[in-house]
Amino acid sequence: ILGAEPDKFWHDHKGAKVNAIRTRNGIELADVVVVRFGEKYKQWNAAFDAGMAAALGKSLIVLSLPEHQHPLKEVHAAALAVAEEPRQVVEILRYVLTGKLPVKG
Structure with missing residues (x-):
């Protein structure tokens, strides 16, 4: 979603942050x-x-x-x-x- 990252660390970092938006929103609504x-x-x-x-x-x-x-x-x-x-x-x-x-x- 946020573009490719050649460094695995930054790839995982971006993914974790986007996933956290989804998860946090779900927990807050539950x-x-x-x-x-x-x-x-x-x-x-x-x-x-x-x-x-x-x-x-x-x-x-x-x-x-x-x-x-x-x-x-x-x-x-x-x-x-x-x-x-x-x-x-x-x-x-x-x-x-x-x-x-x-x-x-």
């Missing part, structure tokens, strides 16, 4: 922010987005694997809910939007 951490917990963008959401006072739901509990303890502490499966996030959002708890069965 009532609830869901941040998913995948198999490798060293996902700096996800951690940054979670921090941004927390700093803006957004309701934060974190989705992460149990084995990443310790490395993500500060992120988890900032979240209002920590889920281990996508289904749990869906159930939380359904409850938030409708007030209905999941049916056990």
